[in-house]
Amino acid sequence: xxxxxxxxxxxxxxxxxxxxxxxxxxxxxxxxxxxxxxxxxxxxxxxxxxxxxxxxxxxxxxxxxxxxxxxxxxxxxxxxxxxxxxxxxxxxxxxxxxxxxxxxxxxxxxxxxxxxxxxxxxxxxxxxxxxxxxxxxxxxxxxxxxxxxxxxxxxxxxxxxxxxxxxxxxxxxxxxxxxxxxxxxxxxxxxxxxxxxxxxxxxxxxxxxxxxxxxxxxxxxxxxxxxxxxxxxxxxxxxxxxxxxxxxxxxxxxx
Amino acid sequence: xxxxxxxxxxxxxxxxxxxxxxxxxxxxxxxxxxxxxxxxxxxxxxxxxxxxxxxxxxxxxxxxxxxxxxxxxxxxxxxxxxxxxxxxxxxxxxxxxxxxxxxxxxxxxxxxxxxxxxxxxxxxxxxxxxxxxxxxxxxxxxxxxxxxxxxxxxxxxxxxxxxxxxxxxxxxxxxxxxxxxxxxxxxxxxxxxxxxxxxxxxxxxxxxxxxxxxxxxxxxxxxxxxxxxxxxxxxxxxxxxxxxxxxxxxxxxxxxxxxxxxxxxxxxxxxxxxxxxxxxxxxxxxxxxxxxxxxxxxxxxxxxxxxxxxxxxxxxxxxxxxxxxxxxxxxxxxxxxxxxxxxxxxxxxxxxxxxxxxxxxxxxxxxxxx
Numbered sequence: 137x138x139x140x141x142x143x144x145x146x147x148x149x150x151x152x153x154x155x156x157x158x159x160x161x162x163x164x165x166x167x168x169x170x171x172x173x174x175x176x177x178x179x180x181x182x183x184x185x186x187x188x189x190x191x192x193x194x195x196x197x198x199x200x201x202x203x204x205x206x207x208x209x210x211x212x213x214x215x216x217x218x219x220x221x222x223x224x225x226x227x228x229x230x231x232x233x234x235x236x237x238x239x240x241x242x243x244x245x246x247x248x249x250x251x252x253x254x255x256x257x258x259x260x261x262x263x264x265x266x267x268x269x270x271x272x273x274x275x276x277x278x279x280x281x282x283x284x285x286x287x288x289x290x291x292x293x294x295x296x297x298x299x300x301x302x303x304x305x306x307x308x309x310x311x312x313x314x315x316x317x318x319x320x321x322x323x324x325x326x327x328x329x330x331x332x333x334x335x336x337x338x339x340x341x342x343x344x345x346x347x348x349x350x351x352x353x354x355x356x357x358x359x360x361x362x363x364x365x366x367x368x369x370x371x372x373x374x375x376x377x378x379x380x381x382x383x384x385x386x387x388x389x390x391x
Numbered sequence: 392x393x394x395x396x397x398x399x400x401x402x403x404x405x406x407x408x409x410x411x412x413x414x415x416x417x418x419x420x421x422x423x424x425x426x427x428x429x430x431x432x433x434x435x436x437x438x439x440x441x442x443x444x445x446x447x448x449x450x451x452x453x454x455x456x457x458x459x460x461x462x463x464x465x466x467x468x469x470x471x472x473x474x475x476x477x478x479x480x481x482x483x484x485x486x487x488x489x490x491x492x493x494x495x496x497x498x499x500x501x502x503x504x505x506x507x508x509x510x511x512x513x514x515x516x517x518x519x520x521x522x523x524x525x526x527x528x529x530x531x532x533x534x535x536x537x538x539x540x541x542x543x544x545x546x547x548x549x550x551x552x553x554x555x556x557x558x559x560x561x562x563x564x565x566x567x568x569x570x571x572x573x574x575x576x577x578x579x580x581x582x583x584x585x586x587x588x589x590x591x592x593x594x595x596x597x598x599x600x601x602x603x604x605x606x607x608x609x610x611x612x613x614x615x616x617x618x619x620x621x622x623x624x625x626x627x628x629x630x631x632x633x634x635x636x637x638x639x640x641x642x643x644x645x646x647x648x649x650x651x652x653x654x655x656x657x658x659x660x661x662x663x664x665x666x667x668x669x670x671x672x673x674x675x676x677x678x679x680x681x682x683x684x685x686x687x688x689x690x691x692x693x694x695x696x697x698x699x700x701x702x703x704x705x706x707x708x709x710x711x712x713x714x715x716x717x718x719x720x721x722x723x724x725x726x727x728x729x730x731x732x733x734x735x736x737x738x739x740x741x742x743x744x745x746x747x748x749x750x751x752x753x754x755x756x757x758x759x760x761x
Contacts, residue, residue, distance in 0.1 A: 201748060216756040240749065252760045257753055259739060 138188060139195045139391075141384025142175050142209060143218065144202030147238035147266060148351060149174040151182035152381035153193075154389055161186035162378040171202035175209075195388040199380050201239060213387055215380045216242055216255050222383025223347050224250030226373055232346035234362060234370065235379075236333060236353070238266040243336035245343060256336040264332030266352045268301045272325045275308050276318060280355075286322040287357025294324030304328060323357065330361035337366045347371045349379040392607060394600045395581050398588030405445075405591065409478035412438050412593060418480035418505075418540075423467060423494070425655040425680065426485035426512060428529055430670055433594055434544050434552035435536035437480070441590035442467045443629050445475055455497045456490075461711045462741050463627060464490045471503060481506025481539065483532075487682040488716050506539050508532060515684050517675045525671040533667065549666035555598050559589055560656040562601035567646060567653060569608050571701045574643040575616040576608055579634030582644065586651055587629070618643040619758040622698050624724070625709040626680070626717050627651045630740060632747055633709065640754035646701035648694055649709075654678055681716035690720060691727030698733045705761040706735040707754075734761045 138160065143150040149167045153160040163182035167174045175198065183190055198206035199218040206212065215237070223230045224246060233244040241264045245254040258264055273280045287293075294316055298304040304325075311321050337346075346368055352358055353376030363370050375382065401408045412419060417438040422429075432439040444466020451472035452465045470476050481504050484495035499507050510532050513521040537543055563586060570577050585604070589597045621642045627650050637644065647653050658677040661669045678693055679685045698706055706728055710717045721737060728735045736757045738750065 201752075214752045214755045214759070216752065217759050240752075252756065255756055255760070257749065 137194050137389060138192050139197075139385050139388035140179065140182070140193050141218065141222075141381040141386070141388060142179055142196060142198045142206055143200040143215065143378075143381040143384060144171050144175055144198065144206060145200045145215075145237055145239070145351070145380075146202075147270075148377065149178040149200075149202075150378050150381040151178040152378055152385045153182055153186050153188065154382070154385040157389070159382060160188070162375060162381060164377055167202065171205035172207060175202070175206040179208075195391045197384040197388040197391070199384045210388065210391055213384065215240075216244055216257070217252060218380040218383035218387065219349050220244050220246055220252045220383065221250065221386050222379035222381070223349060225382060225386045226375070226379065227345075227347065227371070229345055230347045230371075232337070232342035232344060232368075234333060234337060234342075234346060234348045234366070235350040236264070236266060236348070236358070237350040238270075241265050241333045241336060241350075241352075243333070243340050243342055245340045254340040256339040258332065258336065264329045266350070268304070268329055269325070269352065269355065269358065271301055271305055272308060272322075275305050275312070276322055276325075278318070278322070283322055283325075284355040284357035284359075286319050287326045287361070288323075289319035290317065290323035292320055293327050294320045296324045296328040298328075323361075326355075326357045326361035327365070330358060330365045333362060334365035342366065342368070344368050345371055347373060347379075349373075349376045351377045353377070392581075392604065394604045394607070395577075395584060397596075397600060398584040398592070399581075401592045402584055402587045406475075406478070408591060409440070412440075413478060415593075419478055420506065421476065421479045421482045422485070423463065423491055424485050424487050425650045426487050426510075426674070427483055428485075428510065428532060428670060429594075430549065430552045430556050430660070431529065431533050431536055431544070432483070433555065434548040435533075435540045436542070436548075437536070437540065438593065440479075441587075442470075442476070442482075443587070443627070445470050447473070447475070456493070459713050460490050460493075461713045463629075463711060464494045468494060468497065471498065472501065477503075479504045481508070483508045483510055485510045486512045487680060488714070490714075508535055512674075512683075516679060517685055522668075522671050522675050525674055526668055529667050529671055546666055550662065553660045553662060553666055553669065555594050557659050557662065558598050559594060559601060560659065562605050563589060563656040564653075565605050566601070566608065569605070571645045573613040573616070574620055574645050575618060576611060576613060579638055579644045580631055583628070583631055583634055586656070590651070590655070616643055619704040619761055620645040620702055621758075622646045622648065622694075622701055622703040622706045623652070623709055624648040624694060624706055625650075626711055626714055628709050628740075633740075633750070636747060636751050637707075637754050640751060641758040642754060645703055646697055648678075648697055650680060653697075654680065681720040687723075688727075691724055694724050695727050695731040695733065698728065698731070703733065705757060706733055707757065708735060708737045710737065710739050712739045712741050 138155045141152045152162045165178045196209040198209035198212045199215045203212040219235045235242045241258045348370045353372045420437045421442045429439040452469040619642045660673045
């Protein structure tokens with residue numbers, strides 16, 4: 137039996153295919169304005185990649201911010217449930233998950249058998265999310281992918297006190313005006329975002345081993361800052377961004 | 392149900408409701424808190440009207456109250472300063488949380504309405520001395536009301552008022568217990584409309600409508616509901632979207648611990664006692680709000696027993712942002728629930744719910760988890 141999971145996030149759309157409890161393929165594309173369109177495109181792309189025909193898919197679960205727009209899915213489930221299921225599927229030892237996506241950040245606590253025990257999610261505010269880092273990368277005039285490496289160069293991270301993305305951006309701009317070192321400011325940005333996420337982890341008394349999922353896991357500077365603030369080791373798998381879609385595909389196989 | 396629609400119409404157009412009441416020559420007295428002695432206001436021939444924020448943008452109130460005050464207080468002040476509450480003839484501020492007290496000062500200094508009263512409640516309500524003090528405070532407020540209306544409040548007026556409020560409370564309790572027994576019998580949105588309507592509509596009308604709703608609900612065919620049973624706890628929950636979002640996420644409300652819910656209407660005023668003493672007694676018997684003191688464990692035990700009585704699968708705390716009395720109590724209430732094996736979740740609300748997507752994600756995950 138082959139099942140599919142489609143995760144429509146605020147910035148990227150992800151799809152995964154599972155056959156008999158084995159991962160077949162995953163795909164990531166930008167979401168853009170049209171959620172359903174992105175879902176169709178990412179689904180077709182993952183089918184092409186795996187060389188599988190649409191009619192061979194027995195069930196589809198959608199997840200993510202745009203989950204309700206995926207009208208061709210059999211069921212919509214929240215990204216928290218899907219990240220939990222996906223992380224457990226990829227590594228059954230995992231008890232804690234830090235998921236930092238484009239628009240939300242979450243901390244999830246799993247039971248030994250992979251059930252959600254508790255979770256915490258950031259409030260409306262975007263501080264500590266991928267969007268925050270995107271805005272900051274622009275203010276720092278570096279590519280988003282370079283942000284992580286820059287942060288490693290700093291020995292004395294700048295202190296960013298504002299917790300709001302908009303205020304933090306103007307704080308960063310005034311640091312630029314003072315000609316503080318770019319790597320210091322970037323390390324400060326990671327510290328500031330990580331401290332927001334650490335609050336969520338503490339709220340649920342996260343247990344190790346902890347895996348980091350979501351697109352921001354690709355930012356190594358942010359991962360290091362998170363380790364420091366959460367005071368535990370963070371595992372980053374090969375497919376952090378696709379974990380939710382994989383979880384959705386696993387859940388589809390149980391429908 | 393047509394009787395429930397009357398409540399929806401009333402809460403959806405507060406201005407129309409106020410002008411309807413004005414036509415009966417009744418003066419309208421506003422208040423923000425479930426500790427306002429509605430029975431006295433009503434017995435004086437005035438119309439007691441609980442105030443809720445219209446959730447308009449905060450512009451004028453910004454000069455008086457900083458953004459760390461709750462959206463209810465800021466919103467109501469904004470409504471007042473911008474003239475949206477010009478139908479009010481007066482307001483009464485029972486002494487409960489600090490923010491409402493500060494609002495009372497600002498309100499008095501802006502002096503927009505004919506009548507203004509502070510009712511200084513004791514900090515503890517359940518001791519004998521507090522009850523004696525409460526009788527004094529209520530007697531004084533009764534005199535103030537008499538001065539305002541120009542006529543005496545007789546025991547007969549008071550007894551009639553007490554009976555009216557008792558009937559309203561009894562019927563709301565009945566509706567809640569029907570819902571607990573058959574969750575989903577009444578939609579969360581309807582439940583919200585009934586409780587809110589009962590705080591702002593003509594009480595005689597409420598009193599005649601509620602029993603009809605009860606008997607209709609009693610005759611309704613009940614269906615088995617597999618939704619997760621949820622108790623809501625907090626201060627006010629004045630965001631109708633929340634009820635729909637919770638039901639869409641596979642939950643159903645089976646009870647609450649809200650100022651705009653069971654905490655407001657539970658308990659009965661004794662009808663065979665001296666009326667002012669009887670009103671004071673209800674205050675000392677009823678479950679306190681966190682702005683009052685009753686001992687370190689009482690609210691914790693109460694929320695656990697409420698969850699057990701309603702066979703709740705989980706408790707959702709819906710707290711207004713910057714409401715410190717509720718925020719202070721939350722950790723220990725959660726601890727009690729954790730010990731009692733009841734799962735809970737905290738949602739902080741602003742007046743305006745701009746992020747329903749995130750809220751749905753939390754509700755759905757919670758109903759999945761419990």
